[in-house]
Amino acid sequence: MDLIFESVMNLLGFGIGLSIGRFAYRGYTNVGSPTLLRLTFAFLSISIGFFILWVQSMFDIFALSKAADVDSILVIGLGFQALGYFFLAFSHSIQSLTFKHMAPAFALVSLAIAPFFVIPGNSIEHIIRSISFILLVYGATQTMTSYMWSKNRNTLIIASGLALLALGEFIGWYNFIYPGSMFYYASIIVKIAGISAIFVPLYRFPMGRIKVGSSV
Amino acid sequence: MAVVYRTHVRIIADILNTARDYSDNGNGVSITVLIRRANVSYGRITKILGRLIDVGLLEEMPEDKSCKYKISERGMEFLKVYSNFHDFVESFGLKI
Numbered sequence: 001m002d003l004i005f006e007s008v009m010n011l012l013g014f015g016i017g018l019s020i021g022r023f024a025y026r027g028y029t030n031v032g033s034p035t036l037l038r039l040t041f042a043f044l045s046i047s048i049g050f051f052i053l054w055v056q057s058m059f060d061i062f063a064l065s066k067a068a069d070v071d072s073i074l075v076i077g078l079g080f081q082a083l084g085y086f087f088l089a090f091s092h093s094i095q096s097l098t099f100k101h102m103a104p105a106f107a108l109v110s111l112a113i114a115p116f117f118v119i120p121g122n123s124i125e126h127i128i129r130s131i132s133f134i135l136l137v138y139g140a141t142q143t144m145t146s147y148m149w150s151k152n153r154n155t156l157i158i159a160s161g162l163a164l165l166a167l168g169e170f171i172g173w174y175n176f177i178y179p180g181s182m183f184y185y186a187s188i189i190v191k192i193a194g195i196s197a198i199f200v201p202l203y204r205f206p207m208g209r210i211k212v213g214s215s216v
Numbered sequence: 217m218a219v220v221y222r223t224h225v226r227i228i229a230d231i232l233n234t235a236r237d238y239s240d241n242g243n244g245v246s247i248t249v250l251i252r253r254a255n256v257s258y259g260r261i262t263k264i265l266g267r268l269i270d271v272g273l274l275e276e277m278p279e280d281k282s283c284k285y286k287i288s289e290r291g292m293e294f295l296k297v298y299s300n301f302h303d304f305v306e307s308f309g310l311k312i
Contacts, residue, residue: 027301033225033312146309154307201307
């Protein structure tokens with residue numbers, strides 16, 4: 001039952017990520033903005049990550065765990081998600097052109113390397129989770145800062161979504177301390193809540209076909 | 217106060233907005249008005265105008281000594297789509 005729930009949640013995350021990624025790509029092909037291209041890469045990577053995690057849960061459901069290295073599949077899925085979070089954080093850092101604005105990003109990335117040295121016997125999964133956490137905290141903070149300036153309600157909802165994704169990664173990392181507990185499922189639920197929160201303000205945009213022609 | 221740079225897409229939208237809003241009775245707008253209102257240098261705007269005419273977002277309307285620029289139907293459509301995606305990107309706290 002738990003495995004079915006996990007697979008449904010991952011499939012939901014895949015669908016939502018794909019919808020946002022497709023919309024951003026449509027924007028890129030019409031408007032030609034590099035920001036939209038970075039958002040496309042971000043959400044398609046997150047979506048692929050959820051899909052790979054769904055494949056992993058399928059292996060577990062059909063008891064094919066012995067036929068494939070499910071731990072490696074999990075790491076690949078989390079890796080794709082971390083790549084997506086990187087593109088989100090990168091979109092913010094690239095728009096802050098001065099070193100003064102880039103400094104917090106460098107500090108946070110440096111912190112992300114810390115788990116390599118702090119936790120003895122750690123696995124790649126937990127290192128990826130901690131990197132994802134740092135990137136998401138950075139993205140959420142930058143988005144919240146933008147909200148302070150713009151007072152745009154949608155920006156606040158997206159900042160909350162990113163914060164929930166960060167919390168989900170944190171809870172998932174906590175599973176390292178208490179393996180096999182409810183933390184893993186709680187992590188998935190919080191992550192899906194986060195990506196759904198990102199989708200909510202985007203729902204009002206026309207997700208259907210938009211075509212102007214070649215981009216400028 | 218930090219200097220805020222406009223992106224290339226933003227400059228294009230500013231040029232098209234100017235061409236739409238300052239058009240002289242539907243006869244288009246001169247390059248001088250575009251330079252002043254969209255705040256783009258002559259050297260840069262000539263390159264951008266050439267590209268916008270090539271992709272059909274602007275129409276060139278030759279006159280005696282100079283020429284005027286008029287936004288096309290496709291240009292109007294572009295501005296509408298741009299507005300949608302501008303809001304989308306702004307929701308993430310980013311600039312298009």
